[in-house]
Amino acid sequence: MTVAQSTSRSTATLVMQVLLWSWLIGLSVMVGLGYRLMTDLVDQERVDTGLRQLQVLQTRVTELADSLQALEARPVPATEAALQSARQTLEMRIGQIEQALEARATTDDLQALRSELDQFKASQTAARTALPPNNRAPKPAASKPHETPFPYRVVGVELRAGHRSVSIAPAVGELTATEVQVVLPGDVVGQWRLQAIDGKTAVFKAGDQTRRLAIP
Incomplete structure (x- = not known):
């Protein structure tokens, strides 16, 4: 009778050990899968961030x-x-x-x-x-005595985000890159507002005064 009880206890202990090891193995597998899933999510987020940065760069290049x-x-x-x-x-x-x-x-x-x-x-x-050897920039038309001299000169035109804009610089002095300003229709520089870009002409307005400047 004692031998039977000892055998039963050994069998029960073995079963408990098998169940415990099975539970530990299952828990390890679940932890591994969870870690793998978290890693995949982080990698996907990095890929999405890289794609957004690439789209920004492509927009600038366009x-x-x-x-x-x-x-x-x-x-x-x-x-x-x-x-x-x-x-x-x-x-x-x-x-x-x-x-x-x-x-x-x-x-x-x-x-x-x-x-x-x-x-x-x-x-x-x-x-x-x-360019012909004797080619020179056209002289600006003489301003009327009672009109305020226009303080800027138009040096070019360009497209910005699909909209035309003009580049202006001070009318006097040496032309440098730091003095060039890009102006869109509706922008105000000093007391002058760029009213419109009409073909090859930039129209500026200040109060009742209007200046129509040719775009090179």
Whole structure:
């Protein structure tokens, strides 16, 4: 009788051990699956973030391509000052894009931007070669004595997010990239408001005074 009871207790102990090990193995599998699921979710979030950053970069490159097309569509001959201003403005915009996206943009993206800039410089050189030797910028029309002199000059036109804008700089002094401002219709510079861009003419208004400036 004692031997039977001892055998029964041994069998019960063995069964309990088997059940305990089965429970531990099942728990380990569940923990492993949970960890795998969390890792997959983190990886997916990183992929989504990378895609959003790539979309931002593609948008910037598209805007830059639109600006290049607008610059290339300008009639030849163009003035030396306008070509220089356009190149400086383009270089400034590329520098801003590089600074804003230096943590996201890949080497291939930046190389593509540089390639487009090199193409623009080549077209600028060809345009300068095509200029007649005696070509000069047209003199601005004389202002009436009672009118306030217009303090700015228009140096170019470009597309910004699908809308036309003009680049202006102070009317006097040496033209530098830091003084160039990009103005959209409705923007106010000083006391002058850009009323409209009518073909090759920029219309500014200040009170009752209106200035119509030719766009190079």
